[in-house]
Amino acid sequence: MELYTIIFYFFTVITLGSTCIVVFSRNIVRAAFALLFAFFGVAGIYIFLLADFIAVTQLLIYVGGIMVLILFSVMLTSHQINVDAKTGVIQTLPAILISACIGGGLVWVFWITDWKVNSQLPIVETTAPKIGEMLLTKYLLPFEVASVILLVALIGAAMIARREKKV
Amino acid sequence: MEFIQTLLANQVLVSILLSALPLVFIVLMVLVVLYTEMKVAAHIQDRVAYMRTGWHGVLQPIADMLKLLQKEDIIPTKSDKLLFRTAPFIAFTGTYVAYAVLPFSSIYIGSNINLGAFFLVAAGSFVVIGILMAGWASNNKWSLIGGIRSASQMISYEIPTALAVIIVVMITGSLNLQDVTKFQDGGMGNWIVFGGPLPWMQKLMLMPFTLVTFFILFVASIAEVNRTPFDFPEAESELVQGFNTEYSGMRFAMFYLSEYANLFTVSAVVVSLFLGGWSSPFGTFMSGPLWGIFWFVVKAYMFMLIQIWIRWTLPRLRVDQLMFVSWKVLTPWLFVCILGVGLILVL
Structure with a gap:
């Protein structure tokens, strides 16, 4: 499948390229915008893993929600504070250790996973109904806990916003 | 589709060609809607609008387009040039991807994915990013x-939209827009x-809820x-041109095109979601x-007409009223x- 290979590499390049910009850019707003493309690329790769629901959710939550939030905070503060993002090296040893641990973990997972490479175009079936069923049967408790936590966060946010208004 | 595939014998070319099809539609549609908007607005305000370019000014949108094509592309010196240049493309891409899942007809849909309705809600978020990028990069x-x-605004109103979509999904049991239609x-x-093709008792009970949902989604x-x-x-009047x-x-x-698209x-x-998509209102007739x-x-055009009518009759709300409507009413x-x-469907 020539076309699919091209699209796959397209998404890979987008993801890797924009994450490099996120890490190396000195302009914090540009870094934030590059993060958007990284999220987008990851969504594309999810589709190749046949996780269509997660891909669309990635777009909705990360691009539509979290990205806008990050951009809001970056845009509204960068002009006022006028501080450039720090790009120097501060704590070399802990940084190397943590990065090595994470990198090693990723490589280890990559090696032990039994990759089922499929050269044929697989039958695309939606994962949404199965995810829904699992969430309401086997994983009901985590699902409910997550909802309660989100509700608490929502009420908390509303409380903070209200208090500020009174002062 | 098969015919084009054999004609070009190259999958990449075929995909590019097929994905450019809605672009042609968008350009033609925008010309028509622009003309309608100007004419309707003028008649609401007791004017006549364009009369000289062609019969009743029908060629005016084309003239406008040619004028825009020739204009100088000014980039402010103190702007963030890279972001300034990319912003229109991101806004337009966000609009354009949504066309992939619109079911134009029982045989034509760009991509018949099973998450169509969900995808539409997600695609809208790209437009937000494009507009934010433009606003910031302008350095104004x-x-x-x-x-x-x-x-x-768009984030706040995404919530009522998504909830309204959920109601339709509850009734139809599918996120695929083709299936919904x-x-x-x-x-x-x-x-x-009007309650969908359900037994009449259920239908009557559903009708008030679906009518309210329809209005809210609108x-x-x-x-x-x-x-x-x-x-x-x-x-x-407040922000020059925003x-x-x-x-x-x-x-x-491109921003203009994106807005109308x-x-x-x-x-x-x-x-x-609510008015039967491509299906005829008279059963098997036509x-x-x-x-x-x-x-x-035609149905979509009717809605655009209503939106134009609303635009030229109602005044603007205040920002706090906007948030009030979204979070405390809708x-x-x-x-x-x-x-x-949910209760009616379970019972």
Whole structure:
């Protein structure tokens, strides 16, 4: 499948390229915008893993929600504070250790996973109904806990916003 | 599709060609809608609008387009040039991807994915990013305020939209827009706005909820495309021209195109979720793949007409009223509707 290979590499390049910009850019707003493309690329790769629901959710939550939030905070503060993002090296040893641990973990997972490479175009079936069923049967408790936590966060946010208004 | 595939014998070319098809539609549609908007606006205000370019000025949109093509592309010196240049493309891409899942007819849909309705909600978020990027990169206070207003507005109104979509999904049991349309096939009575093709008792009970949901989705869709009475991002009297103040030439035209293309998208979403999409309102009469395109476009066009009519009759709201409408009126009512529809469907 020539076309699919091209699209796959397209998404890979987008993801890797924009994450490099996120890490190396000195302009914090540009870094934030590059993060958007990284999220987008990851969504594309999810589709190749046949996780269509997660891909669309990635777009909705990360691009539509979290990205806008990050951009809001970056845009509204960068002009006022006028501080450039720090790009120097501060704590070399802990940084190397943590990065090595994470990198090693990723490589280890990559090696032990039994990759089922499929050269044929697989039958695309939606994962949404199965995810829904699992969430309401086997994983009901985590699902409910997550909802309660989100509700608490929502009420908390509303409380903070209200208090500020009174002062 | 098979024919083109054998003709070009190259899969990449075929995909590019097929994915460019909605672009042709968008350009033609925008010309028609622009003309309609100007004419309707003029008649509402007791004017006549263009009369000299062709019969009743029908060639004016083409003249406008040619004028925009020739204009100089001005980029402010103190702007963030890279972001300034990319912003229009991101906004337009966000609009364009939505066309992939719109069911134009029983045989033509860009990508018949099973998550169509969900994807549409997600695609809208790209437009927000484009507008934010334009507002920030312009390095202009009014533009930045316009961009931020737009983002907060679109995010707030995404919630009623998503909830309204959930209600339709509860009734039809599918996120695939083609299935949602097929579910409503067979005449006006089967449209979800009138309760869908269910037993008449259930239908009667569902009708109040679906009518309310339909109305809420319509209000939210006007807010999503930033039009009066929700046109805060480009409130002329307050923000000059909002997020696209600094844009000129083709880059401005792309924002313009994106706005009108988005207008069609939201109308098409309302139509395919609640008004039977491509299915004929008279059952089997005048129905078929080609008639499907006709009905789909006509229904969406009706909605655009209503939106134009609203734009030129209602004044603008205040920002706090905008948030009030979204969070304290539309969202709670939709929760009531979800509860009601759920109970009726279970019983």
